[in-house]
Amino acid sequence: MKLKNATQLAIIGIILELIPQLMWLLASSGILKQWNQETNGLYWYFQYLGLLNLLGTTLLLPFFIILFKSQK
Numbered sequence: 001m002k003l004k005n006a007t008q009l010a011i012i013g014i015i016l017e018l019i020p021q022l023m024w025l026l027a028s029s030g031i032l033k034q035w036n037q038e039t040n041g042l043y044w045y046f047q048y049l050g051l052l053n054l055l056g057t058t059l060l061l062p063f064f065i066i067l068f069k070s071q072k
Contacts (some may be wrong), residue, residue, distance in 0.1 A: 006066040007063060
């Protein structure tokens with residue numbers, strides 16, 4: 001994998017890591033509701049925030065590995 005492709009994956013990874021942070025910011029400010037009163041559980045978009053964060057971190061790893069390998 002080239003550094004250009006790894007950089008593109010890293011950009012997508014950063015965006016995927018920012019989405020959960022933005023969602024929690026909106027929930028803590030009262031714009032989004034976090035708890036569903038009808039089902040007594042979290043809304044569906046809060047259930048997948050951990051998966052988005054994990055996927056974002058996974059997409060960042062190739063960038064740092066390729067960057068480390070290209071150091072002289």
